[in-house]
Amino acid sequence: xxxxxxxxxxxPALDGMSFTVRSGxxxxxxxxxxxxxxxTLRVVLGLDTPDAGWALVSGRAYRTLHRPLCHVGxxxxxxxxxxxxxxxxxxLWLARTQGIATRRVEEVLELxxxxxAARRKAGGYSLGMRQxxxxxxxxxxxxxxxxxxxxxxxxxxxxxxWARSLLRSLAAEGRVVLVSSHLMGxxxxxxxxxxxxxxxxxxxxxxxxxxxxxx
Ligand code: ADP
Ligand code: ADP
Numbered sequence: 677x678x679x680x681x682x683x684x685x686x687x688p689a690l691d692g693m694s695f696t697v698r699s700g701x702x703x704x705x706x707x708x709x710x711x712x713x714x715x716t717l718r719v720v721l722g723l724d725t726p727d728a729g730w731a732l733v734s735g736r737a738y739r740t741l742h743r744p745l746c747h748v749g750x751x752x753x754x755x756x757x758x759x760x761x762x763x764x765x766x767x768l769w770l771a772r773t774q775g776i777a778t779r780r781v782e783e784v785l786e787l788x789x790x791x792x793a794a795r796r797k798a799g800g801y802s803l804g805m806r807q808x809x810x811x812x813x814x815x816x817x818x819x820x821x822x823x824x825x826x827x828x829x830x831x832x833x834x835x836x837x838w839a840r841s842l843l844r845s846l847a848a849e850g851r852v853v854l855v856s857s858h859l860m861g862x863x864x865x866x867x868x869x870x871x872x873x874x875x876x877x878x879x880x881x882x883x884x885x886x887x888x889x890x891x
Pocket of ligand 1: 688711714
């Protein structure tokens with residue numbers, strides 16, 4: 677995306693946010709709370725319109741999207757969880773709305789380790805299980821671009837280790853994988869490249885090794 681600007685009232689949430697994410701590597705998007713990470717991802721997903729600037733995905737530039745990009749999967753786009761609905765039914769409903777074969781639901785449940793818990797009501801899920809369900813939802817359409825906003829929030833250490841290795845293998849298959857976090861420590865174990873955001877713009881954009889070597 678290039679030159680994204682957005683204000684909510686007097687607060688600039690995005691103040692010229694610009695960076696490019698490559699495929700085949702995991703890119704960490706790091707910065708303190710309020711740095712503009714979620715707003716950036718929301719603009720790319722078409723859930724927010726910037727006041728200025730452009731998002732560009734797969735060669736198509738836009739400020740406003742009139743329909744969701746079916747080749748971008750995101751936790752932000754996973755659909756509101758109805759507490760009374762089971763994880764499997766939630767995914768089946770999403771698959772139906774996106775025209776995805778129901779067989780794929782069983783595959784993603786397996787992939788995120790929720791197959792055994794798939795019939796339980798999502799309302800009883802821990803935060804870590806909800807994150808897994810969100811990742812499953814993002815992966816339903818087997819998208820070449822994955823944008824994950826704080827996927828490690830509420831995950832236990834085993835879950836974080838599992839998620840890191842899943843995201844690395846998804847990137848190694850040639851996908852674009854962008855993972856936001858307010859903690860550098862969460863991404864430095866898995867990111868090849870890191871974009872650091874602060875106050876709505878990019879402060880650093882470099883391979884992880886270069887960033888670590890500066891400190
Ligand atoms: P981050 O994801 O890095 O925590 P956000 O993109 O959520 O940052 O927020 C950036 C700034 O924009 C913050 O000051 C936040 O409070 C503000 N903001 C984000 N979304 C809204 C909104 N819908 N209405 C008002 N202010 C918002
Ligand atoms: P994150 O830490 O991932 O940015 P937040 O809790 O900041 O999440 O924001 C969650 C949602 O609330 C987002 O959709 C964001 O746009 C919105 N939001 C954030 N800050 C504000 C705000 N000050 N006023 C209204 N909505 C906000």
